Amino acid sequence: MSLEGINDFPPPPLMAVNALGYDVTKDLRTADEDRVSSGSSITSSYDDVEEKGVDVVNGPPPNLPAFLTPAYNALKAMQRFLGFHKAYNIPLWIIFGGAMTAFCISRMPYYNKTFMLDHIGLQNWYWFHQQPYRFGLYFHLATALPGGVLVPLQFVPAIRYKNIMIHRIIGYYCIFMIVLACAGGFTLARRVLSGDPAGDMHTIILGATPLFELLMAWINIKRLQIDEHRKWMLRAWCTMGAIVSTRLIFQVAPKYIDKVGTYSITYSCDNVLFDAGGNSTLLGELFPACLTAPDLKTFFVAVPANSRTGGILGYVATLRLSYTLCNWLKLTENLIAAGFISVRAEVYIHLTAAESERLRIVSYHKQLERGFKHPGSAGITADRIGDAHWTPPVVGALPNRV
Structure with missing residues (x-):
């Protein structure tokens, strides 16, 4: 199907329903408005739709106290600036993205050798003053911290929808830096604080898990499976955020x-x-x-x-x-509470099922344009092996963003 073939489709109705019953109440822009010069893929008509039907600057609720109105207006202004279409995304982004950025910035003074030796703790001096562990520590810090600082930008809709190239550049940069950081962390695995196999294995698993999740995210985006790419990226960065909760537990x-x-x-x-x-x-x-x-x-x-x-x-x-104890407590937190690791990611993924469906429709159209064999399921999706097969949507139907 060529780009010109898009115009052969009948115009989408004002009220369309896709396979899962999402109502679409807005007009889509025409293909001529959204066509890109490269002609390699359909972009704006499916993945950068103007959200004319979503007003993120609604007036304050009638029962809101007057003294909270300025805060409400500020929240809505930030919501519009960042591109979020649900108010609950703002505190989630600030709390968890801010925790990652603040933690990385607070550790940047460790780039100074004197500062690091003065603050790294006596429990680490014996091994980290020797090679290759000293180099591994420097290498881990030099790569993990710059990558972690920029990660929250990857979850800002305004960047993804309006300048996808910036999103891609930051994404590849962060992945590259985290891969190097994990390599540096693996050199330290044998000399973690506990000095026992349980602690050593935890360090290896903590590094290998996000690498696997990043690999799955990369494979899916190369297959234009955007919905699965989003899920695996959320899982990967939440897993790496485990270091923040570990530090909190380590205080007790x-x-x-x-x-x-x-x-x-x-x-x-x-x-x-x-x-x-x-x-x-x-x-x-x-x-x-x-x-x-x-x-x-x-x-x-x-x-x-x-x-x-x-x-x-x-x-x-x-x-x-305390090292192994903290990691066990962190695992327990992951299993029973919405902590910093995968539980938080999975809860968020399930709460935003409409956004996952919207991105899957975007993936369907992109993969259909590229001629993939299973459009909508060309990436690593559960319906490829399970019994709940995904049904392609009505042409032009697209659920609202969340």
Whole structure:
């Protein structure tokens, strides 16, 4: 089907209904208005429709107190500026996108070597002052933080609808930086705080999961399956946002371990000596067996996780033991609450089913224009293997954006 063939379709009625029953109450612009010079795909007539039927600057509700009217008007003005068509998207974007951006900006002083060594914590010094772990840490920070700062822009409708090229450039940049950041994180996996296999495996899974989700998003957008691309991108960035909730939990977990006071963790004598500032006399007083050890790096002692009796070593032990505990608590948060990880993404995806359907119709028309074998399901969609097969919409029918 050529671009000129679009004009052969009968004009869409003012009131059309697609396969899932979404009413369309607005006129679509003609293909001549929306045709692009490259002629490679249909753009505006399906994926950049003027939302004439959606007024995002409605007057305040009649029962709204007068003192809240300025705030309501400001919210609506921001909603129109950013391009959102549902008011609940604004606080979601500010809270979760703002948390990601604020966290990345707050960590940028770590680019300074002196600042990082002063603030990274004694529990990390022993391994991160050695190679390749020091390079892995620098590389991880240098790539993850710039990518994380720009991510919220990918979820601003005004950018996606009015300048898709900016959306694509930022998207590829963020994906490239996160892939590099995960590579740097994998070099640190063996030397996470806990020092046990559970902590090591968590670090690997935490890096591999968003890489898989980004791969699925990339495959779907290459197949013009825009609705699935949106879902996988939401999942990927929510998974990476898990680091924020982990940091919040990490503020509490060491206090719990320290209060119990009966936990302990194994240290090599060389690690104890390093944390003790190289004071071999103190090492001999605390752990006499280390003085007769044939190799300080391979001889291990149990350090109590109790700052009251163990001093600075006991405090560091509480921090190291907290790592795996925090990750388990974060997993529990993911399973039972709408936290920062996939539950939040899945809840949002299910709440915006109309937007997913709209994007699937956009995908259908784009894939039909390109001559794909299964338009509407050319990407990785559930109906390719399941029993709920998707039905193409009425020509021209397009649900409202959310």
